[in-house]
Amino acid sequence: MNEIVSTITHYVKQKLENEGSGHDWHHIERVVQHAEVIAKAEGANDFICIVAALVHDLADDKIASTEAEGLKEVERLLEDVNREDREHIIEIISSISFKGGNRPPVTTLEAQVVQDADRLDAIGAIGIARTLVYAGAKGDLIYDPSITVRDNMTPEAYRSGQSTAINHFYEKLLHLKELMNTAKGKELAQQRHEFMEQFLDQFHDEWAGRK
Ligand code: ADP
Ligand code: NI
Helix, strand or coil: CCHHHHHHHHHHHHHHCCCCCCCCHHHHHHHHHHHHHHHHHHCCCHHHHHHHHHHCCCCCCCCCCCHHHHHHHHHHHCCCCCHHHHHHHHHHHHHCCCCCCCCCCCCCHHHHHHHHHHHHCCCHHHHHHHHHHHHHHHCCCCCCCCCCCCCCCCHHHHHHCCCCHHHHHHHCHHHHHHHCCCHHHHHHHHHHHHHHHHHHHHHHHHHCCCC
16 A cells, blocks of 8 residues: 555544544445545546545544634645645545535546545445434434425534434435436445335335334
């Protein structure tokens, strides 16, 4: 492994090892793995994709005290990366988060790859598990039919408004397949998407006493 990548890997690993908000080190490892696969298929710059995947959650407001502080930390961490690549990586991590959905599409191929890699880890069996853990940590219910599904949320409403674990599938996760940027990302999302649909069908059948 390239020395810069190895230093950054160590830093991120020790920082996120015990993170409990669904952004733990294993999430990062999976996103790096997806990013490598997609970058290869799409002909993207793999160094940029791997490093951006490694640092993509460090500026998240659940991990850093503020997004600006988090971005400063990433800049320090990337001091040995050449300026052009560093600016590109910072640009990627500032632009890929979902935050309610009303965000402009990302522009560079590498940003598309990392966003797809992060989104893949939000769907499928892993996505279901992360959603349940996140909802539990936030104090949300598994499901409550009286709480309606929201659309077109502001970032604030997305973060702090009332929701349930099951509503999160309709508010975000079921949209991700269509939002994938790359052909490889779309291909990998398909089966994970179908698995979530099966889970929701079964959930509603059990809830209604049909199964
Ligand atoms: P993003 O910033 O891309 O929206 P998050 O950092 O908010 O993603 O999400 C971390 C994980 O928790 C993801 O798997 C996401 O789908 C899930 N998650 C986010 N918000 C909620 C929520 N309100 N209820 C349940 N799961 C959530
Ligand atoms: Ni992430």
